[in-house]
Structures are given as C-alpha cells and as structure tokens.
Amino acid sequence: MKHLLSIEDVSREDVERICARAAAFSENQQREIKKVPALRGRTVLNLFYEASTRTRSSFELAAKRLSADVVNFSASGSSTEKGESLKDTVQTLSAHRPDAIVVRCPWAGAPALVAEWTDAAIINAGDGKHEHPTQALLDIYTLTRRLGSLDGVKIWVVGDVLHSRVARSNILGFQKMGAQVTVAGPPTLLPRDIEAMGVEVRYSLDDLHEADVVYALRMQNERMQQAYLPSMREYASLFQIDERRLGARSLLMHPGPVNRGVELSDGVVDCPQSLILEQVAAGVVVRMAVLFELLAASRAFDPVPEHQSA
Amino acid sequence: MKHLLSIEDVSREDVERICARAAAFSENQQREIKKVPALRGRTVLNLFYEASTRTRSSFELAAKRLSADVVNFSASGSSTEKGESLKDTVQTLSAHRPDAIVVRCPWAGAPALVAEWTDAAIINAGDGKHEHPTQALLDIYTLTRRLGSLDGVKIWVVGDVLHSRVARSNILGFQKMGAQVTVAGPPTLLPRDIEAMGVEVRYSLDDLHEADVVYALRMQNERMQQAYLPSMREYASLFQIDERRLGARSLLMHPGPVNRGVELSDGVVDCPQSLILEQVAAGVVVRMAVLFELLAASRAFDPVPEHQSA
Amino acid sequence: MKHLLSIEDVSREDVERICARAAAFSENQQREIKKVPALRGRTVLNLFYEASTRTRSSFELAAKRLSADVVNFSASGSSTEKGESLKDTVQTLSAHRPDAIVVRCPWAGAPALVAEWTDAAIINAGDGKHEHPTQALLDIYTLTRRLGSLDGVKIWVVGDVLHSRVARSNILGFQKMGAQVTVAGPPTLLPRDIEAMGVEVRYSLDDLHEADVVYALRMQNERMQQAYLPSMREYASLFQIDERRLGARSLLMHPGPVNRGVELSDGVVDCPQSLILEQVAAGVVVRMAVLFELLAASRAFDPVPEHQSA
Numbered sequence: 001m002k003h004l005l006s007i008e009d010v011s012r013e014d015v016e017r018i019c020a021r022a023a024a025f026s027e028n029q030q031r032e033i034k035k036v037p038a039l040r041g042r043t044v045l046n047l048f049y050e051a052s053t054r055t056r057s058s059f060e061l062a063a064k065r066l067s068a069d070v071v072n073f074s075a076s077g078s079s080t081e082k083g084e085s086l087k088d089t090v091q092t093l094s095a096h097r098p099d100a101i102v103v104r105c106p107w108a109g110a111p112a113l114v115a116e117w118t119d120a121a122i123i124n125a126g127d128g129k130h131e132h133p134t135q136a137l138l139d140i141y142t143l144t145r146r147l148g149s150l151d152g153v154k155i156w157v158v159g160d161v162l163h164s165r166v167a168r169s170n171i172l173g174f175q176k177m178g179a180q181v182t183v184a185g186p187p188t189l190l191p192r193d194i195e196a197m198g199v200e201v202r203y204s205l206d207d208l209h210e211a212d213v214v215y216a217l218r219m220q221n222e223r224m225q226q227a228y229l230p231s232m233r234e235y236a237s238l239f240q241i242d243e244r245r246l247g248a249r250s251l252l253m254h255p256g257p258v259n260r261g262v263e264l265s266d267g268v269v270d271c272p273q274s275l276i277l278e279q280v281a282a283g284v285v286v287r288m289a290v291l292f293e294l295l296a297a298s299r300a301f302d303p304v305p306e307h308q309s310a
Numbered sequence: 311m312k313h314l315l316s317i318e319d320v321s322r323e324d325v326e327r328i329c330a331r332a333a334a335f336s337e338n339q340q341r342e343i344k345k346v347p348a349l350r351g352r353t354v355l356n357l358f359y360e361a362s363t364r365t366r367s368s369f370e371l372a373a374k375r376l377s378a379d380v381v382n383f384s385a386s387g388s389s390t391e392k393g394e395s396l397k398d399t400v401q402t403l404s405a406h407r408p409d410a411i412v413v414r415c416p417w418a419g420a421p422a423l424v425a426e427w428t429d430a431a432i433i434n435a436g437d438g439k440h441e442h443p444t445q446a447l448l449d450i451y452t453l454t455r456r457l458g459s460l461d462g463v464k465i466w467v468v469g470d471v472l473h474s475r476v477a478r479s480n481i482l483g484f485q486k487m488g489a490q491v492t493v494a495g496p497p498t499l500l501p502r503d504i505e506a507m508g509v510e511v512r513y514s515l516d517d518l519h520e521a522d523v524v525y526a527l528r529m530q531n532e533r534m535q536q537a538y539l540p541s542m543r544e545y546a547s548l549f550q551i552d553e554r555r556l557g558a559r560s561l562l563m564h565p566g567p568v569n570r571g572v573e574l575s576d577g578v579v580d581c582p583q584s585l586i587l588e589q590v591a592a593g594v595v596v597r598m599a600v601l602f603e604l605l606a607a608s609r610a611f612d613p614v615p616e617h618q619s620a
Numbered sequence: 621m622k623h624l625l626s627i628e629d630v631s632r633e634d635v636e637r638i639c640a641r642a643a644a645f646s647e648n649q650q651r652e653i654k655k656v657p658a659l660r661g662r663t664v665l666n667l668f669y670e671a672s673t674r675t676r677s678s679f680e681l682a683a684k685r686l687s688a689d690v691v692n693f694s695a696s697g698s699s700t701e702k703g704e705s706l707k708d709t710v711q712t713l714s715a716h717r718p719d720a721i722v723v724r725c726p727w728a729g730a731p732a733l734v735a736e737w738t739d740a741a742i743i744n745a746g747d748g749k750h751e752h753p754t755q756a757l758l759d760i761y762t763l764t765r766r767l768g769s770l771d772g773v774k775i776w777v778v779g780d781v782l783h784s785r786v787a788r789s790n791i792l793g794f795q796k797m798g799a800q801v802t803v804a805g806p807p808t809l810l811p812r813d814i815e816a817m818g819v820e821v822r823y824s825l826d827d828l829h830e831a832d833v834v835y836a837l838r839m840q841n842e843r844m845q846q847a848y849l850p851s852m853r854e855y856a857s858l859f860q861i862d863e864r865r866l867g868a869r870s871l872l873m874h875p876g877p878v879n880r881g882v883e884l885s886d887g888v889v890d891c892p893q894s895l896i897l898e899q900v901a902a903g904v905v906v907r908m909a910v911l912f913e914l915l916a917a918s919r920a921f922d923p924v925p926e927h928q929s930a
Contacts, residue, residue: 029407033351035379041653043681054402057381061353061406064379069655069684071677088877092674095900096681097649257398280405339717343661345689364712367691371663371716374689567708590715 001293003115003122007133007173014293015177019141021289022282025065029285038296039068042099045120046072047089049105054256054283055125055134059102062287066296068099086110087117094118099295103127121294132165135255136173138286142279143213144177146251151178154210156202158239159217159263160189162228166255167217171197182211185239188228204238208245215253216241219263236262243268251275311603313425313432317443317483324603325487329451331599332592335375339595348606349378352409355430356382357399359415364566364593365435365444369412372597376606378409396420397427404428409605413437431604442475445565446483448596452589453523454487456561461488464520466512468549469527469573470499472538476565477527481507492521495549498538514548518555525563526551529573542572552578561585621913623735623742627753627793634913635797639761641909642902645685649905658916659688662719665740666692667709669725674876674903675745675754679722682907686916691718706730707737714738719915723747741914752785755875756793758906762899763833764797766871771798774830776822778859779837779883780809782848786875787837791817802831805859808848824858828865835873836861839883856882863888871895 001014010018028034044063048056056072063070073093086105093101100121103111108128115122126132143150155174161167161183171181175198183194184202194201208214219235229235242265246252252264252274260266269276311324320328338344354373358366366382373380383403396415403411410431413421418438425432436442453460465484471477471493481491485508493504494512504511518524529545539545552575556562562574562584570576579586621634630638648654664683668676676692683690693713706725713721720741723731728748735742746752763770775794781787781803791801795818803814804822814821828834839855849855862885866872872884872894880886889896 034353034407035351041655043654043684045677053383053399057383057403057406060381061379064353064381069681071680071684073673073677085880088880089673091897092876092900093677095897096677096904097654097901256402260395260398277401277405280402281407284406344663344717345661363693363709367665367693367713367716370691371689374663374691566712570705570708587711587715590712591717594716 004133004290004294005111005115005122005124006131007136007169007176010133010137010176012176015137015140015173018137018286018289018293019144021292022141022285023145025285025288035065035067037067038292039063039066039099042068042295043097044068044070044291045093045098045101046070047093047101047103048072048074048125050126052104052126054280055104058283059123059125059287061284062291065284066288066291068291071098086114090114090117094120100291123290123294126165128165129163129168130165131169133169133173134283134287134290135166136169137290138279138282139170139215139253139255140173140177141286142253142275142282143251145278146275147212149178150174153179153212154182155179155213155215156182156184156208156211157215157217158184158205158241160219160223161185161194161217162189162191163220163223164217170215171199184208186229186235189223205245208250209247211250213251213253214241214246216263218255218257219259232262239263240265241268243271246271246273253279256280314443314600314604315422315425315432315434316441317446317479317486320443320447320486322486325447325450325483328447328596328599328603329454331602332451332595333455335595335598345375345377347377348602349373349376349409352378352605353407354378354380354601355403355408355411356380357403357411357413358382358384358435360436362414362436364590365414368593369433369435369597372594372601375594376598376601378601381408396424400424400427404430410601433600433604436475438475439473439478440475441479443479443483444593444597444600445476446479447600448589448592449480449525449563449565450483450487451596452563452585452592453561455588456585457522459488460484463489463522464492465489465523465525466492466494466518466521467525467527468494468515468551470529470533471495471504471527472499472501473530473533474527480525481509494518496539496545499533515555518560519557521560523561523563524551524556526573528565528567529569546572549573550575553581556581556583563589566590624753624910624914625731625735625742625744626751627756627789627796630753630757630796632796635757635760635793638757638906638909638913639764641912642761642905643765645905645908655685655687657687658912659683659686659719662688662915663717664688664690664911665713665718665721666690667713667721667723668692668694668745670746672724672746674900675724678903679743679745679907681904682911685904686908686911688719688911706734710734710737714740720911743910743914746785748785749783749788750785751789753789753793754903754907754910755786756789757910758899758902759790759835759873759875760793760797761906762873762895762902763871765898766895767832769798770794773799773832774802775799775833775835776802776804776828776831777835777837778804778825778861780839780843781805781814781837782809782811783840783843784837790835791819804828806849806855809843825865828870829867831870833871833873834861834866836883838875838877839879852882859883860885861888863891866891866893873899876900
C-alpha cells in the first residue's frame with residue numbers, strides 16, 4: 001500500500017493486518033505513556049479544506065503517538081484565501097517533503113489527483129460525497145473487536161445514503177469483510193442505482209429487528225432546505241433510531257457528530273448496545289495503524305512505548 | 311487534586327506547593343534549554359471556545375516545556391460549526407484518551423460538567439463570568455515572589471468586578487492567602503452582594519493610597535453599549551489608574567490585555583511598580599506547576615533540563 | 621547576526637555561510653529521518669498577521685526539523701480580536717521566553733520595532749511592502765545551486781515592483797551577490813525613484829531575451845480595482861511570461877503562489893527552465909539555516925540526523 005484513497009484499494013488481508021496492528025497499538029493506549037517511536041523524524045501534513053473535530057484530531061494524535069511531527073493546514077489562514085489552486089498548494093507543501101499528507105476536502109476524487117502531484121503517501125480523510133476510508137476501517141475494527149468476524153453479519157445502514165461518503169466507504173468495506181448490507185431511508189435519500197452495490201433496499205424500518213448492527217448516518221440540516229425532505233420532524237418520525245426500534249439485540253453505530261433528536265433519539269446514544277464512543281476511540285489506533293502501514297510497515301515492528309525519562 | 315475547576319477547590323497548602331514548584335521551574339526558564347521531561351508521552355488538549363493569546367499560548371508552552379504533546383482545538387474550524395454539543399465534543403475528544411483538557415469557554419460552570427464526562431484532568435482556563443483559577447494562582451505567585459507573603463497585604467481590585475471571572479477567582483485566592491481585599495468601581499459594575507465575599511467596597515479611588523497592591527481589571531468596550539457606563543471618558547476620569555493615583559508605594563497588577571488610556575494610563579503600564587510583565591512570565595511556570603500537580607505529582611520530581619544533544 | 625529584519629543587515633559572507641549550511645541541511649532532507657537535534661528544547665513562535673501557506677509552513681517545518689518546539693499565532697483567534705496592540709502582544713509572548721519570533725505582518729517596519737520589545741531573535745517573514753529577506757535568501761540559494769555564482773548574472777524582475785516586498789528584498793540581495801538587476805513592468809507599477817537602487821528600468825519585455833533569469837512577481841487582483849492597471853487582460857498581453865517570451869535559455873523564478881494566466885502562462889509554470897518548485901523546497905532548508913544562524917551558530921555544528929529508534 002502506497003496510498004489510502006478508497007476502501008476499494010484495500011484487500012481483505014490488508015484490512016485484517018491493519019486491524020491487528022490497531023489492536024496492538026490499542027494496548028499501549030491503556031498505559032500512561034501512549035507514544036511509540038515508530039515514526040520519529042517523519043512529518044505528517046493535515047490538509048483540511050473542511051471543518052472536522054473528530055477526524056483532524058484523530059489523525060493529529062495518531063501521528064504524534066507514533067512520534068511523527070505534525071503540521072496542520074486549514075483552508076482559512078492559508079494561501080487558499082488568495083485563490084491558490086489545489087495543485088499549487090499540494091506542490092508547494094510537497095516540496096517540503098512530508099512523508100504523508102492527510103486530505104479532507106469537499107471535492108470528490110481530489111485525493112487521487114493529489115497523489116499524482118506528490119511523492120508523499122496520501123490518506124483520504126473524506127472527499128465530498130465520495131469516500132472516507134479510514135472511517136470504514138475504524139468501524140470494521142470496532143465491530144470485529146466486538147463480534148470476532150463480520151462474516152454473515154447483517155448490517156443496516158440507515159438514513160441519508162445519497163450524500164454520505166461514510167455510507168459509500170462502509171458499504172464497500174463491510175461487504176469486503178463478509179457482511180450482508182441493507183440500506184434503509186426515504187427514497188429521496190437513497191441513490192437510484194444503489195442495488196448495483198449488492199445491497200438490499202428498504203424504505204421503512206419495519207424489519208429493522210433483522211439487523212445485527214444498525215449503522216445510523218448523520219442527517220445534514222441542509223437537506224431539508226434542498227427539498228430532499230419535507231421536514232426533520234417527519235424524517236425523525238419515520239427513521240429516527242430510538243430504543244424501541246433498536247430493540248434489545250442490535251448493536252448501534254454512528255460516525256458522529258450525532259444530531260440528537262434527529263437520526264438518533266437522545267437516550268439511544270448512550271444505551272448499552274451503542275458502540276459510538278468505541279468508534280471514536282478506535283479512530284486514533286486505526287489511524288496509527290494506517291500511518292504505520294504506509295510509512296513504516298517494511299521496517300521491523302516493535303510497538304513498545306517510548307522510554308519515559310530523558 | 312484531580313481537576314482545577316475553581317480556586318475554591320485548592321487549599322492554602324496546595325497553593326503553596328504549586329508556587330514552590332513554579333519557582334523551581336522558573337530557574338529552568340533562565341537556561342538555554344527550558345524543557346524538562348516530566349510529561350513526556352502525555353497529551354494535553356486545549357479546548358478553546360473563546361479567543362485568547364495569553365492563556366492558550368501560556369498553556370501550550372507550559373505543556374511543551376514539560377515535553378507533553380499538545381493538540382489545540384478552537385471553536386472555529388471544528389465540528390462546533392456543525393452544531394455539535396459540548397458534551398459530544400468532550401466525549402469525542404475524551405475517547406482519544408488525553409491526560410488533561412484545558413477548557414476556555416463562555417459558559418459559567420461548563421468545566422465542572424466537562425469533568426463529569428471524561429477521565430482526563432480538567433483545567434478551567436476561564437468560564438464565562440465565573441472563574442479563572444490559573445490567573446489567580448499566577449497572580450498569587452507573582453505577588454508572593456515580590457512580597458514574601460500575602461498575610462495582611464491590602465489589595466484593591468479596581469474596575470468591572472461584576473463581569474470579571476478574574477476578579478472572582480482572585481478575590482477568593484488572595485483572601486485564602488491572608489490578604490485583605492477591597493473592591494472599587496462604579497456601583498453599576500460591582501455585584502450587589504459583593505460584601506458577602508468578605509471584601510470592603512469603595513465607590514471612588516479617594517483612599518487608593520491605602521493599597522499595598524492595586525489590581526486593575528480590564529474594561530470591556532461592550533459595557534458602555536450595554537449602558538453600564540455613561541462613557542469611557544467618564545470611567546477613565548474617575549477610575550483610571552495613573553501615576554498620580556497609584557502613588558510611589560503601591561504595586562500595580564493587571565490580567566491583560568490592557569486597554570491603554572482606559573483602565574490604565576499609558577505611562578503607568580511600564581512604571582517601576584508595575585508587575586504586569588512578571589504576571590505574564592509567571593503564566594508559563596505556574597501552568598507548568600498545575601499540569602505537573604495534576605498529572606505527575608505522585609511521581610518522583612526532578613526538574614532537571616532535558617539533555618541537550620541527541 | 622542577532623536578527624534578520626532586512627536583507628540589508630546581511631553581508632555577502634553571511635549569505636554565503638547561510639547558503640552553505642542550507643546545502644548541508646539539504647542532504648539530510650534526502651534521508652528518511654530529516655530531523656537534526658540542533659535546536660532541541662528551544663521555542664520558535666510564529667506570529668502571523670497575514671495568511672500564508674508557504675511561509676508559515678516553511679518556518680514551522682524548518683523549526684521542527686531542527687527539533688525546536690513551535691507555537692503558532694495568527695491574528696484571528698488571538699487577543700488581536702480584542703484590540704490588543706502589537707506591542708502588548710509581543711511583550712506578552714516575549715514574557716514566555718521564546719528563542720525566536722517569526723513575524724509576518726502588513727505594517728512596513730514592524731519587525732524592527734518588535735526587535736526592540738523582546739530579547740528573542742526576530743525574523744522578518746514579510747512586512748507590508750517593505751521586505752521579505754528569507755525569500756531573497758532562498759532565491760539566492762536556489763540560483764547559486766544552479767549557476768554556481770551570481771556574479772555578472774543578468775536578472776529581470778518583472779511585474780508589480782511597486783507593491784512587492786519580495787522585489788525589494790530580492791533586488792538588494794541579488795545585487796549584493798554580484799548580479800545585474802533590471803526591473804520591467806508598466807510605469808504605474810514601478811516605483812518612481814527605482815533607478816536609485818542601481819537597477820535598469822524597462823517598460824516592455826522586448827529585450828527579455830537578454831535575461832539569464834526572469835523573476836516574475838505575483839500580481840494582486842486588488843491592483844486593478846485600485847486603478848493601477850486598466851485590466852488584467854491588458855497586463856497579461858504586455859507582461860505575462862509565456863514560453864515564447866521566456867525563450868529557451870532563461871531560467872524562470874516566481875515567489876508563489878502563482879496566478880496562472882496572469883503573470884505566468886499556465887504552461888510556463890512547469891517548463892524545464894522553471895525553478896519554482898526548487899524555490900519552495902529551498903524554503904525549508906534556508907529557513908533552517910537562518911534559525912540555526914540566529915540561535916545556534918556559536919555552538920559546534922553537527923548536522924547528523926537524529927538517531928532513529930528510541
């Protein structure tokens with residue numbers, strides 16, 4: 001693996017290796033000293049054209065816990081305010097010889113272009129409505145830790161599939177690991193050709209009890225203004241996951257941040273079957289594993305914490 | 311000490327121990343290598359919902375000089391733009407297992423809530439009009455270095471006490487250390503029940519010569535628009551600290567940033583009795599001592615600078 | 621050298637020493653571990669009042685590759701929003717005892733004032749229309765690597781000389797190293813007394829083939845609104861550097877970011893004679909050399925990469 005642009009680039013074996021490494025790093029995260037020296041002297045650039053608490057912080061911490069140096073760029077406060085093009089920005093940053101560039105941007109496909117303009121390893125941290133492959137990896141990791149394997153597991157992806165890069169990456173990723181994926185939501189929020197991805201399609205939650213895992217997507221307020229939805233109240237009445245609909249058996253996942261009272265009821269967020277905080281915690285170790293895979297995997301691996309004193 | 315939410319949580323002995331450690335760190339700050347390895351491998355999150363040059367930079371440097379990793383969050387550029395709630399933000403960040411979270415926010419009491427949502431040590435870096443305990447600690451440290459002890463010292467806190475978290479924390483802190491506190495300002499800017507805090511109240515500076523220390527508060531321009539003040543000119547004519555009012559004997563303090571020509575005359579800022587820059591310098595070492603207290607105090611303490619070469 | 625405020629402060633010998641060090645650092649940049657421990661334990665503050673991808677990232681990486689700690693300030697998100705003056709900001713930051721402060725601001729001459737308010741070494745990273753000395757140094761370094769020496773080299777600086785701090789620093793820097801400088805542009809964009817700098821002046825590109833090096837300046841869109849130019853289209857028709865005008869022999873430079881289709885044609889940016897990406901790459905190593913010169917030059921110099929494992 002040279003880049004992580006799409007979950008389609010990654011084989012099942014790749015995913016299993018990344019999850020195994022994430023599990024090894026996870027043990028370090030229980031200790032007082034959570035750092036390992038694996039990427040000491042390396043530089044990771046975070047190039048973010050969109051706001052993100054979870055993803056940027058998760059990558060920044062992942063890189064720092066591998067002892068890499070991190071430089072953050074956000075669209076505001078950079079030359080993008082002067083109209084610099086993405087290509088020029090990337091070539092400029094690339095001339096500084098970073099080892100990896102983590103790209104979050106509103107343009108589908110941009111990370112693949114970026115990979116052509118630089119020698120650095122590129123990680124797609126979300127590109128428009130296209131993909132968000134580290135989200136899929138951390139969700140697979142979280143589920144695998146809980147269930148052992150995804151083979152034959154029934155996962156319902158619920159909500160705004162049409163506009164969701166998470167949905168796209170996760171459907172592909174879950175299927176790669178052997179799960180059976182169903183998508184459910186109002187017809188206006190499901191892509192017309194979605195069956196071609198090999199999923200079942202439902203327009204109600206009547207059979208949600210069949211699901212081993214309910215993966216709720218974030219609902220963007222903007223959708224209502226764009227007339228995809230008559231009202232948030234109606235959406236919630238038909239598709240909000242609450243304790244009653246979830247039932248006692250299904251696990252609950254959500255990529256965050258949650259709109260409480262919209263796609264999830266307030267109570268269900270912290271219910272015993274909710275894996276939401278485990279997903280967030282998985283973010284750091286899975287991204288550590290991805291950075292390690294791209295930048296250091298050919299070297300001997302020794303995830304021992306850095307010695308504590310000077 | 312698990313958290314630093316309020317100056318009320320800290321005993322006189324705690325304050326004395328923190329000041330002693332800050333003094334030890336202060337000696338390192340005179341050297342070329344100012345870093346100590348005390349918090350190597352630890353992570354400090356700065357979660358700032360309000361702009362602040364002094365406080366954020368001071369915490370960031372304090373953490374870095376203890377060899378901790380620092381991740382900064384500000385409200386702009388994070389998921390708060392997407393309407394994520396404080397609780398969800400904190401739970402997300404907390405899932406990344408930081409050792410400490412430094413919180414600055416406009417909501418009084420929020421740091422105490424944050425402390426319930428995470429295992430990390432929480433430091434209140436200013437919450438609305440409520441408290442700013444590290445400011446009180448660094449002011450106590452600065453004064454103690456100069457005067458030896460605060461027992462019986464007469465401190466006048468002058469200006470907009472009503473809206474000031476610094477005033478609240480400092481009055482409580484100064485009293486804890488044995489000082490006699492007087493507050494002075496226009497009646498509209500003093501809380502009605504302020505005598506209950508055990509302070510004397512004055513509505514003019516006629517007796518300011520009694521003060522050993524004059525602690526001037528920052529005047530917010532917004533107050534005038536909100537009709538707390540007839541005009542800044544009138545405020546300055548009655549309550550601005552200038553050389554004549556300060557006299558030759560009293561020490562001068564201010565939490566910064568100063569509005570020159572409003573609460574302080576331009577000349578008095580840099581006068582020989584001004585401790586203003588000493589307060590700023592104290593910010594880093596006192597915050598190092600607080601981080602050390604919360605994260606490392608149970609371990610052996612050895613503030614020796616990190617060895618210089620590789 | 622205590623500060624780098626202007627290219628005029630630097631002797632030809634200083635420039636040669638800085639370039640030699642940059643060349644030494646450049647060899648490390650080819651290795652997997654690009655860090656050297658030269659400034660371990662030191663603190664570099666980036667104080668930026670203007671947006672900049674190239675310059676800030678370049679200084680940040682330079683400092684981190686020397687193992688220094690870096691703290692970034694930008695005007696938004698700091699106390700400047702509360703109206704804090706430059707002097708107070710600098711005195712505050714200075715009380716934190718940084719070793720160097722890198723200043724980018726819209727006020728010509730401000731870095732020299734900053735140097736009077738602090739003990740830190742000050743590096744001017746661009747002040748209004750005045751100077752940008754590290755840009756001149758990295759351009760000299762880039763050209764010297766290609767040509768061996770600048771003695772007698774003919775350099776044309778083309779475009780908006782009037783508003784360009786890069787033009788001012790580079791003309792002085794190129795001349796210091798023995799080059800013959802010509803400026804060319806529309807009369808409204810050349811300073812009236814520019815001959816006093818010892819340059820030739822041309823109002824067309826008719827003789828551009830005489831140039832060994834063409835240094836194109838960035839054209840600011842704002843200039844047209846301010847009536848310096850009738851239109852961008854007319855400017856481009858007369859002064860845009862394209863393959864035909866550049867010819868086969870002249871080298872091409874530009875400080876970036878490029879306005880493709882304005883001062884440079886799209887094709888010429890990546891042509892074989894273009895040094896534009898080499899300039900960007902030079903940014904990190906030249907700024908490493910400047911930081912080293914100001915903070916560590918008196919100590920033994922050993923640019924060996926940091927040992928890799930813990």
